Amino acid sequence: ETFDYVIAGAGTAGLVVANRLSSHSDITVAVIEPGDHVRQHPDVQTINFSFASFNASINWQYPSVTSPALGSRNLTYRAGKAWGGTSSTDLSPPIGMVYIRGDKAQYDAWEELGNKGWNWDSVFPYYKRGERFVAPTSAQTASGATYDESAHGKSGPLDLGFPFILSNSSFHDKARATWQALGLESITDLNDGDPHGFVTAPMTLDPDAGMREGSARAYYTPVEARPNLKIIKGTVKRITWADGPGREAVANGFEYVSPSGELVKVGARKEVVLSASAYGNPLILEASGVGNPKILNKLGIKIKVKLPGVGESMQDHDIIAMTYTLNGSTDGGRIPYANMPTAQDVFGNKTTSIAASTFTKLAEWAKAASISSGGAISPSAIEKRFRIQHDLIFNKNITVAELFPTNTGTGILAQFWTSMPFSWGSVHLGSRDNINEPAITPNLPVIYLDWRDLAQASWREISTGVGLPLFPTGLAWIESRGASRRASRIF
Numbered sequence: 216e217t218f219d220y221v222i223a224g225a226g227t228a229g230l231v232v233a234n235r236l237s238s239h240s241d242i243t244v245a246v247i248e249p250g251d252h253v254r255q256h257p258d259v260q261t262i263n264f265s266f267a268s269f270n271a272s273i274n275w276q277y278p279s280v281t282s283p284a285l286g287s288r289n290l291t292y293r294a295g296k297a298w299g300g301t302s303s304t305d306l307s308p309p310i311g312m313v314y315i316r317g318d319k320a321q322y323d324a325w326e327e328l329g330n331k332g333w334n335w336d337s338v339f340p341y342y343k344r345g346e347r348f349v350a351p352t353s354a355q356t357a358s359g360a361t362y363d364e365s366a367h368g369k370s371g372p373l374d375l376g377f378p379f380i381l382s383n384s385s386f387h388d389k390a391r392a393t394w395q396a397l398g399l400e401s402i403t404d405l406n407d408g409d410p411h412g413f414v415t416a417p418m419t420l421d422p423d424a425g426m427r428e429g430s431a432r433a434y435y436t437p438v439e440a441r442p443n444l445k446i447i448k449g450t451v452k453r454i455t456w457a458d459g460p461g462r463e464a465v466a467n468g469f470e471y472v473s474p475s476g477e478l479v480k481v482g483a484r485k486e487v488v489l490s491a492s493a494y495g496n497p498l499i500l501e502a503s504g505v506g507n508p509k510i511l512n513k514l515g516i517k518i519k520v521k522l523p524g525v526g527e528s529m530q531d532h533d534i535i536a537m538t539y540t541l542n543g544s545t546d547g548g549r550i551p552y553a554n555m556p557t558a559q560d561v562f563g564n565k566t567t568s569i570a571a572s573t574f575t576k577l578a579e580w581a582k583a584a585s586i587s588s589g590g591a592i593s594p595s596a597i598e599k600r601f602r603i604q605h606d607l608i609f610n611k612n613i614t615v616a617e618l619f620p621t622n623t624g625t626g627i628l629a630q631f632w633t634s635m636p637f638s639w640g641s642v643h644l645g646s647r648d649n650i651n652e653p654a655i656t657p658n659l660p661v662i663y664l665d666w667r668d669l670a671q672a673s674w675r676e677i678s679t680g681v682g683l684p685l686f687p688t689g690l691a692w693i694e695s696r697g698a699s700r701r702a703s704r705i706f
């Protein structure tokens with residue numbers, strides 16, 4: 216079969232692209248996806264906390280290679296295998312479904328890195344266009360939900376709001392007082408480009424139906440009757456190339472493996488789109504001969520395009536979480552009360568000296584990152600990015616972590632996520648014959664600042680705890696959640 220556009224992966228982004236392209240009735244669109252339509256799956260629909268969406272039938276569970284930084288353990292990386300991809304399985308509140316934008320300066324840094332026209336002012340209207348934000352009820356407002364109308368859209372496809380369990384929460388005031396004592400004032404909205412402070416986070420859910428909202432529900436279900444849009448079950452194995460003079464690397468379709476194991480070709484008249492996640496995309500590129508010659512030669516894959524950066528620069532979203540039992544109990548459910556601290560909030564009066572000492576290390580860190588990428592990216596290119604990142608953290612005062620204190624009724628789950636790590640890992644094809652076998656090298660905090668950030672943030676919340684008599688239960692866990700997955704491990 217041949218279509219105008221063929222998309223690899225019916226995930227979070229893939230279905231948005233499929234929806235927008237197929238809104239033109241004269242354009243034909245196919246999406247190749249190994250997962251199933253899971254809209255009736257109870258583990259997907261639920262917004263009650265559970266780990267059920269890590270279920271292997273709807274989750275890839277990619278293993279990592281062993282990581283020296285984590286005592287030679289290996290981790291399991293989670294990513295959705297379903298229509299809607301990870302937006303169908305990114306756990307339920309408080310560990311997933313949080314709708315959150317970054318600081319304005321982070322978007323402006325895209326332009327500084329060379330992407331002309333990509334900045335906060337240019338993308339903000341499109342974020343709003345995507346949402347159907349449902350304002351909190353009066354009971355939810357009384358329990359701490361706030362919002363700034365100018366930061367939200369009301370007529371987009373993606374439902375956003377607050378869950379019913381937020382009503383009558385007795386935890387909000389205690390959490391807010393704790394953070395106020397640490398100098399983090401309350402803000403009105405997480406999504407206006409200045410998320411610094413304490414706030415009740417909105418979620419990707421349909422508050423009326425009490426159900427998860429993901430890209431399948433938002434972007435596919437309403438348009439599934441379109442005759443020019445088709446989802447094909449299969450796993451993309453490689454890009455196919457149009458040969459001919461002056462056409463060294465023009466993609467003209469995909470080869471995919473059907474559920475019965477057959478290798479099938481699908482043609483693209485206009486474009487192929489890679490939307491198989493931060494894991495799947497580098498694997499498909501490498502299997503198609505696009506990547507670092509050193510890696511491709513080792514796998515016995517013929518080089519089509521020499522592009523050494525493929526699969527490198529994997530930045531993850533590391534977490535340390537600790538649980539505490541409460542002396543008493545609270546109600547209000549597992550709501551993400553988000554705190555977004557800056558470096559100044561985390562490091563206090565040591566910020567200036569940490570900024571200066573880490574600045575002198577950027578060249579050294581860049582050199583180490585280049586070596587760990589096997590020389591795929593030059594130290595100077597990495598250093599350029601590290602300098603921009605350091606400037607964002609210490610001069611532009613962007614938020615550097617997400618801290619979620621979560622009420623479990625008789626306890627507190629305190630999660631500390633770093634958002635701006637300098638430790639980079641990689642994702643490469645592990646075997647020439649199996650497109651689903653990545654070699655993921657986590658490189659979880661190998662750089663001292665990342666550890667210090669996590670440890671310091673954890674310590675500050677624990678050592679304050681206004682109104683919350685906290686007793687560690689001895690359970691701490693570290694996870695990583697990057698562009699599309701998380702890994703978990705009990706220490």
Ligand SMILES: Cc1cc2nc3c(=O)[nH]c(=O)nc-3n(C[C@H](O)[C@H](O)[C@H](O)COP(=O)(O)OP(=O)(O)OC[C@H]3O[C@@H](n4cnc5c(N)ncnc54)[C@H](O)[C@@H]3O)c2cc1C
Nearest residue numbers: 224226227228300301305311312313451491495698700701
């Ligand atoms: C546990 C967890 C919690 C999270 N919580 C949040 C949160 O609270 N807030 C937030 O904003 N983000 C959160 N995220 C991150 C967010 O879910 C991801 O960043 C986002 O869903 C990634 O979208 P994507 O389109 O890049 O990839 P995905 O949505 O993962 O889509 C990729 C699709 O490609 C398919 N695919 C893979 N290989 C192939 C192949 N070879 N051929 C064809 N198709 C293929 C997959 O099956 C999948 O459907 C969380 C992630 C996880 C894992």
